Amino acid sequence: MTTVLAPPRRLRSERTRRAARSATLLVGLAILGFWVLCAVFGSRIAPIDPYADNLLATLEPPSWVHWFGTDQLGRDVFSRVIVGARDILTVAPLATLLGTLLGTALGLFVGYHRGAVDDLVSRIIEALQALPLVIVALMALAAVGTSNLAVVMVIGFVFTPLIARTVRSAVLIESSLDYVAAARLRGDGALDVMFVEILPNVLPLIVVEATVRFGYAIFFVASLSFLGFGIQPPSADWGIAIAENYSLIGSYWWTVIFDAIATASLVVGVYLAADGIQSVLRE
Amino acid sequence: MILRFLAKRLPLSLITLLILSIAVFLGGQLLPGDVGRAVLGPLADPRAVAHFNHEMGIDRPLILQYGSWISRFLVGNMGVSYTFRTPVAPFIADALVNSLKLAAMAFVLVVPLGILGGVWAALRVGTWTDRAITLLGQSLGVVPEFISSIVLILIFGVWLRWLPMSADWPDDSGALTQIYYLFLPSLPLVLIFFGYIARVARAGTVEALDADYTRTAVLKGLSWGIVLRRHVLRNALLPTITVIASLIGYLAGGLVIVETLFHYRGIGSLIYSAAKAKDFPMLEAAVLTVGAIYAVASLAADLLNALLNPRLRAGGGA
Numbered sequence: 001m002t003t004v005l006a007p008p009r010r011l012r013s014e015r016t017r018r019a020a021r022s023a024t025l026l027v028g029l030a031i032l033g034f035w036v037l038c039a040v041f042g043s044r045i046a047p048i049d050p051y052a053d054n055l056l057a058t059l060e061p062p063s064w065v066h067w068f069g070t071d072q073l074g075r076d077v078f079s080r081v082i083v084g085a086r087d088i089l090t091v092a093p094l095a096t097l098l099g100t101l102l103g104t105a106l107g108l109f110v111g112y113h114r115g116a117v118d119d120l121v122s123r124i125i126e127a128l129q130a131l132p133l134v135i136v137a138l139m140a141l142a143a144v145g146t147s148n149l150a151v152v153m154v155i156g157f158v159f160t161p162l163i164a165r166t167v168r169s170a171v172l173i174e175s176s177l178d179y180v181a182a183a184r185l186r187g188d189g190a191l192d193v194m195f196v197e198i199l200p201n202v203l204p205l206i207v208v209e210a211t212v213r214f215g216y217a218i219f220f221v222a223s224l225s226f227l228g229f230g231i232q233p234p235s236a237d238w239g240i241a242i243a244e245n246y247s248l249i250g251s252y253w254w255t256v257i258f259d260a261i262a263t264a265s266l267v268v269g270v271y272l273a274a275d276g277i278q279s280v281l282r283e
Numbered sequence: 284m285i286l287r288f289l290a291k292r293l294p295l296s297l298i299t300l301l302i303l304s305i306a307v308f309l310g311g312q313l314l315p316g317d318v319g320r321a322v323l324g325p326l327a328d329p330r331a332v333a334h335f336n337h338e339m340g341i342d343r344p345l346i347l348q349y350g351s352w353i354s355r356f357l358v359g360n361m362g363v364s365y366t367f368r369t370p371v372a373p374f375i376a377d378a379l380v381n382s383l384k385l386a387a388m389a390f391v392l393v394v395p396l397g398i399l400g401g402v403w404a405a406l407r408v409g410t411w412t413d414r415a416i417t418l419l420g421q422s423l424g425v426v427p428e429f430i431s432s433i434v435l436i437l438i439f440g441v442w443l444r445w446l447p448m449s450a451d452w453p454d455d456s457g458a459l460t461q462i463y464y465l466f467l468p469s470l471p472l473v474l475i476f477f478g479y480i481a482r483v484a485r486a487g488t489v490e491a492l493d494a495d496y497t498r499t500a501v502l503k504g505l506s507w508g509i510v511l512r513r514h515v516l517r518n519a520l521l522p523t524i525t526v527i528a529s530l531i532g533y534l535a536g537g538l539v540i541v542e543t544l545f546h547y548r549g550i551g552s553l554i555y556s557a558a559k560a561k562d563f564p565m566l567e568a569a570v571l572t573v574g575a576i577y578a579v580a581s582l583a584a585d586l587l588n589a590l591l592n593p594r595l596r597a598g599g600g601a
Contacts, residue, residue, distance in 0.1 A: 123298060123302055124302060126299050126302075127299045127574075129532065129577075130299060130300075130303055130532055130574040130577040130581075131303070131535075131570065131573065131574055132532065132533050132535050132536025132537075132539075133536060134536035134539050134540070135535060135573060138539065138554060138555065138566075139307070139310045139311070139554075139558065139570055140310060141558070142557075142558035142559075142561055143310055143311065215425060219425060219427050222427050222429075222430075223427045223429060223540055226429045226540070227539070227540070227543065228559070239429070242429060242430075242433060246433060246544070249433065249436060249440075249441060249448075250440075250448070253437055256433055256437075257433070257434075260433045263426075264426050264434075267426055267427065270425075271421070271422065275421075
């Protein structure tokens, strides 16, 4: 009994040790963790009400009272940068989750059954690749109107076939293995084989794919918010702040630079974490 | 041989374009619901809305609309803008020329830089130089264009005052002035693409350095420069060509951001302003044009790859 159980346990502890040694993973997780804390507790951390206008103190440079200065409405930039993590860290994970769930289901289905659906999905993926995500999203959001939910749906739906393609190719390999044939001979239904037998074996790959997609989701939510098609005011979102203030960049650099640094740190943090997870999960 | 390759590859491109055109059409015609209402606003007279819809042909069955839309599109009649009430095609043509200038500027800078960076990293594989180039390139590649643009504008436009902060050059500017104005807007695209190109060039070079033909070339006494040029780089840079072509598709997304930020009238800012104004004929035409360019570029890349790769040339496999 113990000899049967031993290998997976040793594998897991080995993975934990490798994870602890991976500098990229730790740095990435630290940055991401910092922003998640800001997203959750932001309104309590922020020293000044991030939404309070103060028309007597507009566009003030950084000082002891306002560490990052104030914006056109006299709002405290430091507090807004902290609170600004919340919406992007809500929309991007939800979009990734939606795309991963749908993409996994679709990938399992077409990888297991193949046939006409498989061909159709491959063609649609190819057509999708001809257009950058920003343009697909602009077009869809112009058509259905902009809201956080719409952004989640659009990014989730665009991710679906892309994730499905990755899952599909892994399922194709798994399907040819003996345990799948054994399950079929045992008389397990197609759904059982897909979700009980195959899914656990392709799960590490799905985790890697999801973390990489999460990085893209952050990138696109930030870009869409900057263009006015993502998160909407009065949110303290970084992309919105940059869009509102970049015409002032010549004289009031503090109204954009801190939001820019925050966005850059978040995307790089997520990228490092994803890269680290990838190297830990791939033996 | 090339003809046979084309015969296999061309139908795929056409199917892709067909699916794309249907998706773009549905996105532009079906999703918005009542277009007349959306364009004219919630307070407009219902009769004015109905009249607008009839005038634009939006009240006919979808399949008829698609048929007439795509057949007109194919002969260069891209429809009439909701916003300007004039044909869309001239806007697209002007925007394409401008975007082409910006894209050319970016590629002229990033292709040699990326290849140089990748090959340099490969020649020092495993060292700190290699790791620094790889990590820097990939980190820069994940930072959104509007962030790098802001930082570049601050450094080169505001603090150092070396470069103009807008790409909108004076009317009668010559080629050199235009290049001067395009330099800063092209840099965010350079930063995004550098990592991709460097990574592929590095991987190709590492593989080629490891290959038997390289060892043979060294052992038969060829000088290192010749081995590098004739054997290593020629093989290493093949995949890079394909990646550069796939970047052309991605480029359009970056152009939306960069052109909007730098007030440049290209296809990207055209898509942005059409989406803002819900000008669907303009949006559909611009998006489909981008898709068509990508399809042609990836076809050209595959063709070039087949022409340059002796294994594909002899084997006939695609």
